[in-house]
Amino acid sequence: MKSLKIIASLLLAASLVACSSNDEMSDLGADAGEQQMYMESQRYLNSRNFDLAVRSLQLLESRYPFGKYAEQAQLELIYAHYSAYEHEAAVEAADRFIRLHPQHPNVDYAYYMKGLSAYSANQNIFARFLPTDITKRDTSQAKEAFAEFAQLLSRYPNSPYAADAKARMLQLRNLLARHEINVANYYFRRGAYLAAVNRGRFVVEHFQRTPAVADGLAVMAQGYILLGMNDLAQDSIDVLALNYPDHPSLNDKGEFDSVYSLDGIQRSWINKASFGLFDPPEPPQFDNRLAYE
Incomplete structure (x- = not known):
């Protein structure tokens, strides 16, 4: 009888160890899967394959919305959209990050990217290769970029992106002034x-x-x-x-x-x-x- 109790105790202990091991492997597998997806998105970003980077980051966030890479993926998604010349999508991604993480230590980056996306929106594929006078084009995006950079400087004057924002605002101000002269002509x-x-x-x-x-x-x-x-x-x-x-x-x-x-x-x-x-x-x-x- 005593031996049966010992055997039963050993079986119970073994089953508990097995369950614990399975749980640990399951958790490790989840972390490994999230990390693998994140590293894959980094490879796409480093190789400048921004379309695949966007898809990879979106998939990572959808599968692991509360994972340890979720917030970083949301930030990098802004950059991926911007680099893929998807400026409206970049602004939307930045707005979403600001709404979800208003106190994030890198939220100033989201504000900066909003301005940079609007700043670059006027430049189409032909403007990058052919000479064009952007002061004779629609200035709505330039005004939007100026406002976004101004908001960044107002909220985060000591941001590492402040100096670049100021320089771009100066250029935008000159552009808007020249546009008025073109209209006068x-x-x-x-x-x-x-x-x-x-x-x-x-x-x-x-x-x-x-x-x-x-x-x-x-x-x-x-x-x-x-x-x-x-x-x-x-x-x-x-x-x-x-x-x-x-x-x-x-x-x-x-x-x-x-x-x-x-x-x-x-x-x-x-x-x-x-x-x-x-x-x-x-x-x-x-x-x-x-x-x-």
């Missing part, structure tokens, strides 16, 4: 002189310390001349001559040197001889980036 071509003046004044008032301010003053001077507001035109010319004496629209005497000047329209002899039918004066255009940018 368009209004000149359409004969909308008051609208052109308003664009020039907007640059002078809201984009101070940008290279486009010089052209903004020239736009105001030209617009006021065409509107017959010579006193306002002279005020703009005086400010332009004082701050930007080498501006191409000024002559050596600091006078506004344009086809449409305070002395009247400067017409060619062909235009005069043909009573205005041939060789009409070109609409004024201002783009002096080579001199001031």
Whole structure:
């Protein structure tokens, strides 16, 4: 009888050890599976196979939403989307991370990537290989990027990404100011002189310390001349001559040197001889980036 009890005790102990071993192997297998998937996603990222990296990271998070690699996978998914030129998806992934982990020590990276994704959204595949003037394109993404970088600096002024964000904001500000000058030039071509003046004044008032301010003053001077507001035109010319004496629209005497000047329209002899039918004066255009940018 005593021997039966001993055998039963040994069997029970063996079964408990077996169950414990199975549980440990099961846990080890789960960790190994998660780690293996994470390492696989790292291989895709390192080889710049970003499409597969996105799929791998998404699969990792779906299978192990509370695993030890889940938060890191969410962060790296932002980068993978961005690197795959999926800028809207990168912004969505960054927003999701910020919403789920507002106190995460690396949440500033999510804010930075939101700005960087919007910053890069205007650049399509052709713009990377062909010369293009992005100041003549839609600026909604540039404005969004500026706002996102500003939010990063407001929330995390000591972030390691702050310096790069400031540099990009400076470039974006110059871009937005130049865009306003391009719009003013368009209004000149359409004969909308008051609208052109308003664009020039907007640059002078809201984009101070940008290279486009010089052209903004020239736009105001030209617009006021065409509107017959010579006193306002002279005020703009005086400010332009004082701050930007080498501006191409000024002559050596600091006078506004344009086809449409305070002395009247400067017409060619062909235009005069043909009573205005041939060789009409070109609409004024201002783009002096080579001199001031």
